[in-house]
Amino acid sequence: MVDKQKIDVKNIPVDVHVYRPDTPAKYASRDRIYVRAVKGLHQSLRRNMGFVFMALFFVLPWLQFDGHQAILLNIVEQKFTIFGLTLWPQDFTLLAWIFIIAAYALFFVTTFYGRVWCGYLCPQSVWTFIFMWFEEKIQGTRNQRMTLDQAPMSASKFWKKALTHFCWVAFALFTSLIFVGYFTPIAPLFWDFFTLQAGFWAVVSVLFFTVCTYGNAGWMREIMCTHICPYARFQSAMFDKDTYTVTYDERRGENRGPRSRKDQHYKEQGLGDCIDCNLCVHVCPTGIDIRNGLQYECINCGACIDACDDTMEKMGYPKGLISYTTEHTLQGKPAKVLRPKLIGYFLVLLVVCAAFVVNLTIRKPLELDIIRDRGALYRETPEGLIENTYTLSIINKSQQEKTFMLAVTGIDQLNWAGPQQVVLAGGESRNVVVSLSLDPFYAKKPVLDLTFSVTDSADPAVTMSQENKFFAGR
Structure with a gap:
């Protein structure tokens, strides 16, 4: 006969105590980011690319092809003209293929070179940099803008602020007229709008996009990238240890600390190459410190690279303390360019491109x-x-x-x-x-x-x- 062991019974309290803070949680308000202008290879590349694609955006709706507007997406008549091609609602499968191609092209580029789309070609970033350019030309450098904002209202401050916002609104209005000109004949739109003869929906559309452009590029700026754009949230799913991203070389830069240019024995003092000048933070359009590691706010614009390279050159140190590099490279391992994920995205991109070409070829007029x-x-x-x-x-x-x-x-x-x-x-x-x-x-x-x-x-x-x-x- 098996002895039965007695199990002690313990009383477990069921009362739930809820601990509440004495004061309600307070959320820090957004600090305005004063971006410092910087020159360098990456910023020249970004400006030139932005200029080319912006020029295309402004010029394309004015082009004529075979007696009609080259690009006209007429939603009212459900007829979309793109040079010699006219698409109808029955051809929306072609539009779906275009979106799929764009998505996989973005995935492929992101896996290889991080968020370069955000930093170089995203309309939000391009228009934000343009609005910052207006600020710099009218209100001055970063330090001058900070001083101006802290100063009491005066005639000079009012004039500079008013002129800045006037330029923002004027550029936003011009942008909106061009954008709406893709959906309605653009020449009559400009004439009718400024002579107050435009239709109700045309006026509403222009004013709506004007307000959106002014608000996004003038006021919200990095909020669009850090809180609203979904791309920043799921980009990490495409990153791996061989993705080229803007990265700070911690082993080379730490410990940080200021020193004289003539000090060539700083390493004996336990210092790295980073002189803690904070220029990488001052030039960042999203206000992050790249030295804290990879962050989802980083848009890979390379501004911190140019600022740091300029500082390294002045100090007589090798460039590349901040650079486009991979995690494996920083660990002393060889970077793998051809890897399964990247090859997979490329193959899928080829397939969807081929499907688009086939659908376009078999399409009957x-x-x-x-x-x-x-x-x-x-x-x-x-x-x-x-x-x-x-x-x-x-x-x-x-x-x-x-x-x-x-x-x-x-x-x-x-x-x-x-x-x-x-x-x-x-x-x-x-x-x-x-x-x-x-x-x-x-x-x-x-x-x-x-x-x-x-x-x-x-x-x-x-x-x-x-x-x-x-x-x-x-």
């Missing part, structure tokens, strides 16, 4: 949709024939005038009533009403199959067919 008469499936004519009525919706997706031939097959002895040739201008759509009649003697079944076809008279290879039904009524 013609669309056909058939709508039956909803009032009656069929009717009997005075001559004793059975008649079905159809509406053929034809869209000429090309930008040239086309002549289309209409035909029907599948049933013998059909009588056609309606136009069999339609001339459509480029981008025009038209509904063509067609009536088909049949002698009941030839109707072998109550429902017969037929096929409508629309063919380009100049190019028979461009044809569109669609099946439908003919109701014989017995």
Whole structure:
């Protein structure tokens, strides 16, 4: 017989004590970031790239192609013109492929070189740097702007602040007019807006984007990058130890401390190459200290690299204390450029690019949709024939005038009533009403199959067919 062991029973208190702070939590208000101007290789590259793509943004809607605006995304007419290509709602799969390509291109670049998109080409960053340029030219350097903000209001301060905000609003308005000009003819938009003849929605759209641009680039700035943009949150999923990011070489830089330029024995004092000048913090548009390690606020603009390289050059030290490098490189290990994640993103990018090209190639500059008469499936004519009525919706997706031939097959002895040739201008759509009649003697079944076809008279290879039904009524 097995002895039973007695288990002691303990009373466990069930009272829950909630400890509350004596005072409510206080959240620190946002400190304004005064960005210091810096020159260097990376900032020259960023400015030049921003200038090129901004010039494209401003110029493209003004270009003319074959007698029309080269790029016009007409939402009202649901017709999107891109040079020689006209897209309709039926072509939204192409737009989906473009977004997929852009996403995987961003993933590929981020895995290889970090958030360079944010630092060099993101519209939020580009417009923010432009607004900062206005600030610097009107209000002065970083220290002068800080002094100006701390000074009491005066005529000089009011004038500088007013001129700064006027330039911000003017540039935001110009930007908004250009942006809205992608969705409505841009030349009439400018004229009508400034002569107060523009339509309600055009004015609302321009003013809305003006306020958004002014608020984002003038006031919110780094808040968009650190709190609103989702890219900063999921970017770490694409990083690995071989991703090139802006990084501070802690082994070389620590311990930090000021010293004279002539002091060549600083290492004997336990100091590293970092002289703790804080210029890397002063030039950062998001206000972080890169020496604290990789942070999601970093947009990889390289401003801290240029500032640090300039300091190292003045001190007579080697450049590269802050640089684009990998974690493996800092650990003394070789960086692997070709790795499974990067290759995977590249292969997927090739596949989606190929899918886009295939879809664009097989796309026909013609669309056909058939709508039956909803009032009656069929009717009997005075001559004793059975008649079905159809509406053929034809869209000429090309930008040239086309002549289309209409035909029907599948049933013998059909009588056609309606136009069999339609001339459509480029981008025009038209509904063509067609009536088909049949002698009941030839109707072998109550429902017969037929096929409508629309063919380009100049190019028979461009044809569109669609099946439908003919109701014989017995």
